[in-house]
Amino acid sequence: MIETISALPADVMVIAVMAVTTYLCRISGVLIMSVVNVTPPVERALKALPGSIILATVLPIVAKAGPGAVITLVIALAVMIWRRNDILALAAGLAFIVAWRSLGL
């Protein structure tokens, strides 16, 4: 155990590097925006951000996951527009994809 005092084990160092890097990612968006002057273009950019993050996350996943995932999202979106109920929309989407995959599609 002496060597763990003089130098941290490498595995612990790796985990520490990951932790620090991740925490910096988590806080820096809020930190940066707290010093940025929110001009009208910056405000418009911020306003466009949530929808952009959503589509930027979802479209590549769906493109990789195939037609079943596309139909799943269409169903979930339709239910959400119809009933404005997150749980119902999620349940409808999951019910479809479970059935789709159980059929081996």
Place this chain on the structure above:
Amino acid sequence: MNDISPSPQEATSRPAAAQPGLTWQGCLLGMRMVMPFVPGILTFATVYGAAAAAKGLTLGETLAMSGIVYAGLSQMVILQIWAESWTLASLGTIAILTAAINARMILMGASLQPWLKHAPLPLNAVNLFLFTDQSWVIGLRHYESGGRDFGVLLGVGLLTWPLWVIAAVPGYLAGSSIGDPARFGLDLVIPIMFAIMLVPLWRGARPAVPWAVGGLAALIFSQLVGGYLYIVVGAVAGGLAGAFLPEKADD
């Protein structure tokens, strides 16, 4: 502007928006809102635990990584390149790869800053330590419906953090996950919850043009380049499109 619901930046001028605050009810609301994600979190945690065992991590290291890194995808990816012995250069690789995977959280945090700027620093420090994709979409949902309770974010974190850490134990000990997440569609829970958030965000076709720009940029980047930065690329592209395409002709 005849919109009936606010965007984050306009919401301060909207009477329905609550005063920023931190309540226990908010905490409970956050815990309730994250419930649909729990099966996926538990399953994914067992997958992670099994992968960590296979790579020869001790149980302590496995749980420490979950507890202090607390970012599932980056944990899984780093495990894939886990080595018997590390060099200084590989520590750099770890940092760059982790940053690339988690850089989306920079933009997610920025998008919630109009709300979070009202929170005291220690509370933001904790809430952002616990910040995940789930926190973001739930926080956004809360904010869009006029809520301003920081307890929602705290509640999401307080429920999911221990679940994420502890559920790795059975996976680690059994050396296998409790099932194939895809069979129950659990791999699609986050895409579905993100996608349906577009409905309350919707303000008509024109404000959605930057979203389409962002989505397409991410899609093209992920197809041509691959890797993990496509969300950041799409978000930045969408933000720039928003900045340079005025919403109205007279804007």
